[in-house]
Amino acid sequence: MFNSDKKKALLYVYSGAGGVDAQDWASMLLKMYQRFAQRRGWGFSVVHQSLGEQRGIKNASCEITGDGAYDILKGEAGVHRLVRISPFSAKKLRHTSFALVEIMPEIISREIQLNSGDLKFDTFRSSGPGGQNVNKLETAVRVTHIPTGIAVAVQSERSQAQNKEKAIQILYSRLAKKMDEAKVKELSELKSETAPGGIEWGSQIRSYVLNPYQMVKDHRTGIKSFQPDKVLDGELDKFIEAEML
DSSP states (O other): OOOEEEEEEEEEEEEOSSHHHHHHHHHHHHHHHHHHHHHTTOEEEEEEEEEOSSSSEEEEEEEEESTTHHHHHGGGOEEEEEEEEOTTOTTOOEEEEEEEEEEEEEEOSOOSOOOGGGEEEEEEOOBOGGGOBSOSSOOEEEEEETTTTEEEEEOOSSSHHHHHHHHHHHHHHHHHHHHHHHHHHHHHOOOOSOSGGGOSTTOEEEEEEOSSSOEEEETTTOOEESOHHHHHTTOOHHHHHHHHO
């Protein structure tokens, strides 16, 4: 086991099957967790995000800081499904979208030994919505662990050095998660159903239905809410509490 900071959770959101609707759905999930964190008085910062071509996000990574953040949020990991009338459909058709949520603790003990030759660093300009450059200098950093192909990009800090340091720290967490998953697979021959390649029908942990009726249902606990607008505004307590039991 790796030592970790349970007060800090690393949140990743990936859009899945569904095109621009899925990218919009991923951004809705990101806002949902931001509102949940705000309601609890936690810190929430977007470390990096890749914007969709038309709307929403392709993926995003965030830091959430608060008492017990990781233990409280870890049950949110999995595929989330949205059913609604697509705002991008000229014919107002109902559309199903998927997004993947990953939650992991920040690893604070560097028990993983990294060789500098295994790391590739790239710099780029931090950018905001609409392609506007927030910073004209290449302060954003992407670090890739060549043996595994795991890449982490950070653009939230002011300087390239700060972004590089944070990217390496997050890389440790992702590598630790990968190593733990490898151990589980070796011992039990289980394969995760929440890999980015499987963000589709049948793998969801929770469904958010906005049409033809209004309901959010967790498929693991059976907990329901008939007020999806409040759930999407961060009122996740009863879902999280049921999963923690």
